[in-house]
Amino acid sequence: MIKRKKKAGLFLASVLFTLALAACPCFCRAASQADEEETPEELAQLYARSAVLMDADSGRVLFEKDGNTARPIASTTKIMTCILALEEGKPDLVCSVSEKAASQPEVRLDVREGETYLLEDLLYSLMLESHNDSAVVIAENTAGSVEAFAGLMNKKAEEIGCQDTYFITPNGLDASDEGGTHSATAEDLARILRYCIMESPKREAFLTVTRTDSYSFTDLSGQRSFSLQNHNAFLSMMEGALTGKTGFTTDAGYCYVGALENGGRTFIVALLACGWPNNKGYKWEDTKKLMQYGINHYQYETITLDPSLPSLPVSGGAPPSGSLGSDALALLSSEPFQKELLMAGEEAVTAQVKLPAELDAPVEEGQEVGEILYRIGEFEVGRQKVEAAISVPERDLLWCLDQIIVRFFAGKNKISQ
CATH class of the missing domain: 2.60.410.10 (D-Ala-D-Ala carboxypeptidase, C-terminal domain)
Structure with missing residues (x-):
């Protein structure tokens, strides 16, 4: 004493x-200090301008490369759109298509003004095919308008501890307004996915949607049919892959956020500005490299x-x-x-x-x-x-x-x- x-x-x-x-x-x-550590040799050649490897259980960042610089995040935005729609709406919510929703650019489901759809079907369109028009239909019918839905997105981001995130659109298209640029940091993006799969009361529903290989549905009139395929190639790249979302815009470049479970450990990777055409595969190389680093170096200790x-x-x-x-x-x-x-x-x-x-x-x-x-x-x-x-x-x-x-x-x- x-x-x-x-x-x-x-x-x-x-x-x-x-x-x-x-x-x-x-x-x-000796206790390690993240800011004093050298970049591990196996992670020295990442393509992404910003990258984060996170422990999903605790939220601790295990590795980061410029992880706190805000950048455009493209369609990775849609993980927030999906989880909010699941929490705020009901699967059988009837969603009507506005002129604004029907005029969204590619990639699109090609909805038409006046048509109606079930919210559940639109969520598969949002997450499997990344349809921009479906995102706007979801936002308008869940919150009343895109602007109101963006307000919910920013409120949720603040609640879960995001430090430098600003949402304007539900689909992640490049945008700016008086509040700033539609953007987030790689760390914040990883934190949002952590919320989706670990903390949200709708986490199981989120995983069900995002892990589905294919899905078919019709509009409520029954006159139009749609077939969807999941474009998250990482789901078949590594054993234990759980979920994820790709993204690309001219400003953002290729982006990705995904999660993997291995031996009771769950890792999240977030990548921003990970190449531009013709480098679509860079994000998969970085993701696998970061996930494998987590698997090789981190174990649970009591x-x-x-x-x-x-x-x-x-x-x-x-x-x-x-x-x-x-x-x-x-x-x-x-x-x-x-x-x-x-x-x-x-x-x-x-x-x-x-x-x-x-x-x-x-x-x-x-x-x-x-x-x-x-x-x-x-x-x-x-x-x-x-x-x-x-x-x-x-x-x-x-x-x-x-x-x-x-x-x-x-x-x-x-x-x-």
Whole structure:
């Protein structure tokens, strides 16, 4: 235990302890810092201008190349359109086609003004064939207008922690307005897909749509029939491929976001500006390279840590010994930290204990007095409360009188002996 001397006049000043947990056999390695690491050799030749490999379970970025630069994201936008439509609408919602929807450019289902479709059918059109007109029909019938739907998209992006994302259209066509350019970072795009497959109440429905190989339907009049094929080639490239969405526009270049499950681990890759014609295959090379890197280097480890804690001086506290010349100290406790974490061989967990310089009496047993933050690099993987292990009463008049009485009778006993 580390004892700290009481400092007069200093109340609740933050004191930070970073505990390098080298004594633990699992963590005899130095903690890695992402910004100090060199690019792994196998990822040094990525085509994408921006790339991210993310752990879908925790949301931790395992690798990034310019992952926080906002860029146009083309039809990868449609993962947000799909999940919002699933959450806000119902599969049997009847959707009518407006003039605006019918006038959208290629790639298109070729809907016609006045036709009606079921929302569920349009979602397959959106995600399997990436139809731009279907995206507008979905937006208008789910939220009332494209502008209102874009507002929902931006609100959802903010809710799930996106730092630099701005939606204007539901289909991802290049666009700008007074608020900015339709864009996102590779990290934000990965975070959106993580929400779609890990957190959304409609995650199973999202996976069902995006993993379907082919789909057929008609408009509600029954006069027109459509057959769709899934164009996400990654689904057949690697074992465990879960879902994904391609994209291309003149400004964005080729883009991709996808997920893969392997041995209980789920990885997400997001790529932006990954080549232009004639380099359509670059995105598949980068995706496979990043996924394989995650599979080769990251495994789950069960981490158990129990950092030692100092005692804290208690201002105005009654010392347990009863001696007025001694310090009143609060003993501290916390539960051991245990968690299963996806980690690479060179990584370590650090603990940061955040405590005040001293406490004010009285202190109650179990009172929360601080917290411990656990991190891999700069990414927080957990936190715990620090509590007082014992009560420390206030050194008030009653306490002083009680000590006088105790000493008085103790003195009389010595005399009588």
